[in-house]
Amino acid sequence: MYEVSVDARAAAAIAPAVAGDEAAFARIIATYHGDLMRVAYVVCGDNELAGDAVQAAWTIAWRKLGTLRDPERLRGWLVSVATNEARQLLRREHRRAVNELKVMADAGPPPRDPAGTIERIDLVNALHCLGPDDRALLAMRYVVGLDATEIGAATGRSPSGTRARLARLLRRVRKELDDG
Amino acid sequence: MADLERLEAELSVELSAALRRYAAEADTSIDAAEAARAIARRHPRRRWLDAVGGTLPFPIRTAARVVLVAAALLALLLAAAFVGQRLLPDGLRESLLRGRLDCIQTAPGTVSTEGATVTTTGLTLECRFVTGDERTTGGMTLVVARTLFDGRNGVDEGTVTLTADRGTWTGELAGTIAETGARSASATLAGQGPFRDLQLSLSLIGSGSLSFVVTGTVGPSR
Numbered sequence: 001m002y003e004v005s006v007d008a009r010a011a012a013a014i015a016p017a018v019a020g021d022e023a024a025f026a027r028i029i030a031t032y033h034g035d036l037m038r039v040a041y042v043v044c045g046d047n048e049l050a051g052d053a054v055q056a057a058w059t060i061a062w063r064k065l066g067t068l069r070d071p072e073r074l075r076g077w078l079v080s081v082a083t084n085e086a087r088q089l090l091r092r093e094h095r096r097a098v099n100e101l102k103v104m105a106d107a108g109p110p111p112r113d114p115a116g117t118i119e120r121i122d123l124v125n126a127l128h129c130l131g132p133d134d135r136a137l138l139a140m141r142y143v144v145g146l147d148a149t150e151i152g153a154a155t156g157r158s159p160s161g162t163r164a165r166l167a168r169l170l171r172r173v174r175k176e177l178d179d180g
Numbered sequence: 181m182a183d184l185e186r187l188e189a190e191l192s193v194e195l196s197a198a199l200r201r202y203a204a205e206a207d208t209s210i211d212a213a214e215a216a217r218a219i220a221r222r223h224p225r226r227r228w229l230d231a232v233g234g235t236l237p238f239p240i241r242t243a244a245r246v247v248l249v250a251a252a253l254l255a256l257l258l259a260a261a262f263v264g265q266r267l268l269p270d271g272l273r274e275s276l277l278r279g280r281l282d283c284i285q286t287a288p289g290t291v292s293t294e295g296a297t298v299t300t301t302g303l304t305l306e307c308r309f310v311t312g313d314e315r316t317t318g319g320m321t322l323v324v325a326r327t328l329f330d331g332r333n334g335v336d337e338g339t340v341t342l343t344a345d346r347g348t349w350t351g352e353l354a355g356t357i358a359e360t361g362a363r364s365a366s367a368t369l370a371g372q373g374p375f376r377d378l379q380l381s382l383s384l385i386g387s388g389s390l391s392f393v394v395t396g397t398v399g400p401s402r
Binding site: 050 | 202206219
């Protein structure tokens with residue numbers, strides 16, 4: 001999905017960003033902000049929450065970029081940071097006593113055809129049946145395109161464990177979609 | 181593995197397409213330069229810590245920082261000890277700086293480090309004060325305590341001269357050492373400069389029978 005040169009350019013910006021170069025950090029943000037927002041959106045299902053999570057993730061990235069040992073893992077690392085922030089934010093949101101009702105605020109662009117509407121509703125319903133961790137796993141695999149090894153490194157699991165969990169997850173999603 | 185591949189083959193193309201369409205609803209717009217500037221302004225780097233192994237792997241970085249903090253604490257302790265020694269009461273400092281005083285007789289008479297019985301009319305002692313610490317500075321007080329055996333005769337004059345391997349030291353007799361029949365006297369020495377091997381020449385002129393003890397302590401300059 002990504003050109004090697006894009007990742008390489010971003011990786012080359014790590015050292016100057018660690019040294020405090022804001023312009024270099026801005027290059028990293030510009031490269032990966034979209035990925036982070038998309039993953040966070042799948043986890044949270046809400047643009048505002050996703051935005052908050054990603055903003056927190058960028059702050060963490062600024063502070064801890066120097067701890068990244070392998071520059072080639074930058075994308076996976078950033079995605080895992082954003083995913084963690086999204087999950088934590090979601091957990092905190094669920095603990096709140098007051099739930100805010102949204103009036104179709106995040107319904108997305110109008111579907112082109114009725115079949116698309118059904119597909120989105122089915123998908124959203126299926127995602128709602130999953131926990132934030134599982135949604136994060138799906139987003140990392142199918143939205144950002146990380147492989148099992150990268151996801152494993154990002155989530156602290158072995159690649160084989162990640163594959164097994166993805167397989168269970170796919171079975172469950174298929175069942176939810178079939179049932180829906 | 182095969183299970184995942186089969187499932188992915190069945191579902192992932194459709195699922196990933198649907199997920200991407202769904203994820204595309206995310207608002208991905210951002211002014212990256214402004215965001216970077218704001219984050220850098222709100223979260224300034226802890227440069228003093230980042231400078232220590234900021235790019236090193238976690239365990240090494242932590243160890244480096246522990247060493248840094250330990251070194252800082254040690255430096256603090258040493259500084260406190262140095263200042264504390266400066267501020268110590270005189271008695272404590274004296275005990276810290278106490279050295280060894282060795283005296284030998286260089287004139288007729290019978291003398292030892294602990295004491296002497298003098299039956300001649302003249303006695304010269306040369307004493308060497310060894311602290312073992314060449315950084316020792318400050319003044320020195322040498323107390324010459326004598327006990328006159330018969331109480332009639334005593335020391336009627338004396339001189340103290342000091343030579344040090346480094347620094348400048350002078351000494352003078354004080355107290356009642358010049359008084360005939362004195363039972364005790366003190367010689368106060370003062371000077372500046374570091375010393376490790378301080379030599380003291382003490383000349384006592386008197387008659388009769390007496391014994392005395394020469395002790396030395398080092399104390400701060402007065």
